[in-house]
Amino acid sequence: MLVFSEQQLIERARRGEQAALGDLLERYRCRLYNVCLRMVGNRDDAAEVTQDAMLKVIEHFHDYNGQAAVSTWMIRICMNLSISHLRKRKLRLTTSLDGDGRPGRGSGGSGGSGGGGDDQMSPLLNVLADGGSLGGPRDGELAPPQSVEQREMVAHLHEAMGRLDEEFRAVLVLRDLQEMDYQDIAAALSIPMGTVKSRLFRARLALRQEMQQRYPMTEVRATDERR
Amino acid sequence: MDRYDENLILGYVEGDLPDDQRTQFEASLAADPVLRELVTALAADRAALRRTPQVEPPDDLMEPVHQQLERSMLLDVPTEPAGIITPARSRRLGRMLLVAGVAAMLGIVAGILVPIFQMTFSTQPLAPTAPGGGGGGGDATGGMVHESRKDGPALADRQPGDGIDAESSMAFKNGGDAAMPGKSGGARVSKDGSVHPGKVPGGALALAESARGGRLELGQADQFARLTPQALATTGAVGGTSLDSAASAAPQVATPAPSGPTDMDASWQKRRNETERNLKQGGTLALAAGTGPRLRVTVVAADPGACADDVVNWAISNRYQAQAGVANKGLADDRQVGRQREVQTPAPNESNRAKSADAVPAPAAPSTTPAPAMSQLLAQQDAKADLNVRQVTISLPANQVPQLMTHLNARSHQSAQLVDESVPASLAQATPHALDKIQELTKNEMRQAAEKMARDQAPGQEGAYRQKLSKEMEEADKLDAPAKSAASPPLPAAVPPAAAAPPPTGEQHQAELPGQSKDAATPANQPPGAPASIARQQLELTDWSRILNSQLLIAPTAPVLDSDQPVEVPIDIYQSSAR
Numbered sequence: 001m002l003v004f005s006e007q008q009l010i011e012r013a014r015r016g017e018q019a020a021l022g023d024l025l026e027r028y029r030c031r032l033y034n035v036c037l038r039m040v041g042n043r044d045d046a047a048e049v050t051q052d053a054m055l056k057v058i059e060h061f062h063d064y065n066g067q068a069a070v071s072t073w074m075i076r077i078c079m080n081l082s083i084s085h086l087r088k089r090k091l092r093l094t095t096s097l098d099g100d101g102r103p104g105r106g107s108g109g110s111g112g113s114g115g116g117g118d119d120q121m122s123p124l125l126n127v128l129a130d131g132g133s134l135g136g137p138r139d140g141e142l143a144p145p146q147s148v149e150q151r152e153m154v155a156h157l158h159e160a161m162g163r164l165d166e167e168f169r170a171v172l173v174l175r176d177l178q179e180m181d182y183q184d185i186a187a188a189l190s191i192p193m194g195t196v197k198s199r200l201f202r203a204r205l206a207l208r209q210e211m212q213q214r215y216p217m218t219e220v221r222a223t224d225e226r227r
Numbered sequence: 228m229d230r231y232d233e234n235l236i237l238g239y240v241e242g243d244l245p246d247d248q249r250t251q252f253e254a255s256l257a258a259d260p261v262l263r264e265l266v267t268a269l270a271a272d273r274a275a276l277r278r279t280p281q282v283e284p285p286d287d288l289m290e291p292v293h294q295q296l297e298r299s300m301l302l303d304v305p306t307e308p309a310g311i312i313t314p315a316r317s318r319r320l321g322r323m324l325l326v327a328g329v330a331a332m333l334g335i336v337a338g339i340l341v342p343i344f345q346m347t348f349s350t351q352p353l354a355p356t357a358p359g360g361g362g363g364g365g366d367a368t369g370g371m372v373h374e375s376r377k378d379g380p381a382l383a384d385r386q387p388g389d390g391i392d393a394e395s396s397m398a399f400k401n402g403g404d405a406a407m408p409g410k411s412g413g414a415r416v417s418k419d420g421s422v423h424p425g426k427v428p429g430g431a432l433a434l435a436e437s438a439r440g441g442r443l444e445l446g447q448a449d450q451f452a453r454l455t456p457q458a459l460a461t462t463g464a465v466g467g468t469s470l471d472s473a474a475s476a477a478p479q480v481a482t483p484a485p486s487g488p489t490d491m492d493a494s495w496q497k498r499r500n501e502t503e504r505n506l507k508q509g510g511t512l513a514l515a516a517g518t519g520p521r522l523r524v525t526v527v528a529a530d531p532g533a534c535a536d537d538v539v540n541w542a543i544s545n546r547y548q549a550q551a552g553v554a555n556k557g558l559a560d561d562r563q564v565g566r567q568r569e570v571q572t573p574a575p576n577e578s579n580r581a582k583s584a585d586a587v588p589a590p591a592a593p594s595t596t597p598a599p600a601m602s603q604l605l606a607q608q609d610a611k612a613d614l615n616v617r618q619v620t621i622s623l624p625a626n627q628v629p630q631l632m633t634h635l636n637a638r639s640h641q642s643a644q645l646v647d648e649s650v651p652a653s654l655a656q657a658t659p660h661a662l663d664k665i666q667e668l669t670k671n672e673m674r675q676a677a678e679k680m681a682r683d684q685a686p687g688q689e690g691a692y693r694q695k696l697s698k699e700m701e702e703a704d705k706l707d708a709p710a711k712s713a714a715s716p717p718l719p720a721a722v723p724p725a726a727a728a729p730p731p732t733g734e735q736h737q738a739e740l741p742g743q744s745k746d747a748a749t750p751a752n753q754p755p756g757a758p759a760s761i762a763r764q765q766l767e768l769t770d771w772s773r774i775l776n777s778q779l780l781i782a783p784t785a786p787v788l789d790s791d792q793p794v795e796v797p798i799d800i801y802q803s804s805a806r
Contacts, residue, residue: 012793015622015793016548017547017548017622017793018296018297018299018300018548019296019300019546019547019548021296022292022293022296022546023546025289025292026289029284029288029289030281030283030284031281033282033284033288034281034282034284037282043282043285047284047285047288050284050288051288051291051292054289054292055291055292055295058292058295058296058299150275150278153275154275154276154278154279157272157275157276158279172276176273176276176277176279177276177277177279179277197234197237198233200237201233201234201236201237204237204240204269204272204273205269207272208265208268208269208272211268211272
């Protein structure tokens with residue numbers, strides 16, 4: 001079987017070869033899934049959003065103009081679908097809570113938390129209960145050995161991320177988890193590069209505040225370790 | 228927080244600060260414990276997030292994606308998930324149809340207008356402007372056929388040097404030995420003054436014909452046409468232009484009049500430059516457009532449906548794109564049309580029909596030689612089967628084609644044959660050289676060849692023979708003049724164009740084009756002198772064949788099957804006769 005480079009695959013896919021497009025998606029499936037997972041915070045929802053994004057990629061590949069990397073273009077689709085999914089979920093959650101007579105949540109706490117065992121309400125907590133940690137190893141995943149405290153801190157970080165606004169969460173996911181540069185982030189989020197930097201700074205501050213409010217002890221230990 | 232520069236903090240956390248700024252910022256960190264604690268915490272958060280491992284996606288993540296890809300691959304409906312036609316999709320379809328309709332109309336209009344403009348601009352310099360000339364009213368935009376028909380009876384009034392064709396002026400300069408009435412240029416000029424572009428309807432042959440100013444029979448050009456089928460379809464404008472010029476100038480040769488050598492040289496040079504430019508640009512581009520790998524596979528199978536499924540499965544298993552379908556090859560494909568006609572003409576008799584019960588499977592490509600009645604019957608069965616030919620088109624790298632052939636031939640009760648019709652790019656590169664050679668021959672070799680012919684027929688008496696030929700030509704003109712007058716009587720200049728005899732319509736001339744034979748250009752009352760023109764025509768044919776063979780057909784063939792460039796291989800699967 002021939003092994004084609006990414007550029008060859010893109011050219012073939014542009015000519016309408018579905019097999020080449022399938023190869024491209026196969027290459028990026030893990031990355032796309034992780035982007036969706038960190039955005040929506042739920043494995044099932046992440047798989048659903050990733051599949052939707054891939055179908056969107058197949059449907060609209062002829063619109064890809066090659067100005068950005070194809071991975072950036074795919075991630076942008078994932079981001080849009082993830083944010084759309086989060087907003088739908090928030091709307092459903094608000095409607096459900098109104099029906100139950102309980103108070104609805106504001107926009108600042110997207111993703112939900114602290115609502116008990118409701119999957120719609122606290123996806124991150126659900127994941128933690130499921131696997132111990134959102135980022136922890138599961139089903140043969142390859143994860144570096146971490147101390148319990150480190151794993152706990154990572155879990156708290158992801159949980160705190162789940163409470164951030166979508167735009168803060170998106171820029172943190174792309175910068176820290178996908179390790180993209182400012183230019184690619186700007187392309188993926190369709191915002192200027194200056195906005196990326198200011199939003200990233202505000203996102204880091206918001207994450208820090210969330211961590212200080214929710215897990216002050218963890219923070220102290222983490223900072224003590226560094227010292 | 229406002230007293231801190233967020234760009235500096237972010238740059239330090241991200242590690243983007245240059246050395247001097249980082250040193251300065253670290254100094255400020257040492258002086259400000261609050262800032263230090265904040266920056267340290269931000270950096271710790273960043274490091275912790277970056278340590279997060281990638282989560283492996285579930286195994287069934289790609290399942291719907293592959294289903295969608297396979298569905299669009301098999302149905303060749305690109306990409307859009309199957310579903311209900313929503314109003315948005317309906318509107319989009321409507322817009323696409325509207326745009327496509329407008330584009331088609333624009334294309335049709337452009338297709339009509341562009342040749343008209345080309346003919347207009349190419350014939351304007353040669354328009355009959357002499358007083359009293361142009362019995363048809365002097366319309367310079369009507370195209371070559373009309374113009375030459377109109378000019379026919381008014382040749383005597385033509386001003387010397389007015390729109391003299393390159394070749395005809397060459398003939399004058401060389402003593403008129405190569406100039407034959409009604410036989411100059413790429414078009415066929417009959418004795419009544421009408422001009423027929425010949426049996427080649429534009430395309431590369433017309434291009435080549437106009438380049439040479441000679442004639443080219445289809446039989447001799449078959450190989451050339453087969454090598455460049457796309458060029459045949461795209462060079463009509465180039466051929467038409469030169470053909471038009473030659474045709475408009477053709478009747479002028481019949482009345483050689485004294486003309487200043489400067490005028491003729493300028494006219495010749497202008498015409499030559501224009502012809503060269505048209506031929507080199509148009510011909511090269513057209514041939515280049517026709518180059519590239521072109522492979523096709525013909526399969527004869529006992530079960531074409533199963534064979535088609537097998538091919539598609541092979542493509543899917545190797546992750547190549549395949550497109551399958553059933554085509555009415557007998558009506559859709561020109562080659563099949565020709566093949567069907569070929570095999571249907573003589574009906575088999577009853578005795579041979581009886582023998583056909585034990586018929587063996589027919590070969591993939593039926594022989595074109597006259598065959599006994601048995602093969603006729605088998606071919607008829609093939610022709611019937613052609614109406615249900617399975618077609619599969621596979622996109623794959625060219626060097627994988629041999630594997631495909633191996634797979635096709637590995638199955639029992641079927642045989643496959645690969646046909647390589649690739650046109651190498653070197654053919655397009657060879658074309659300008661061929662055209663250069665043609666131009667040189669037009670000027671020099673033809674004259675020498677005509678003189679040699681004269682010497683062969685009358686050794687040592689070239690001048691006398693040349694005079695004899697000229698005399699015969701003049702007599703032929705005189706004999707032919709009444710016929711031309713009867714066909715289209717010349718009108719005095721005072722007669723308004725509306726009263727003139729109507730010029731022939733385009734439909735009338737178009738109707739004469741297909742099936743025209745060489746004899747059609749020579750009327751039944753062909754006067755003496757015709758053998759000379761026919762001899763010249765034959766000479767041109769010989770030259771043409773030689774040039775094409777030497778310059779075009781020997782172009783090296785690129786090893787298509789050794790490259791990994793993607794090719795689309797159409798596979799025609801025929802039902803074998805043995806059922």
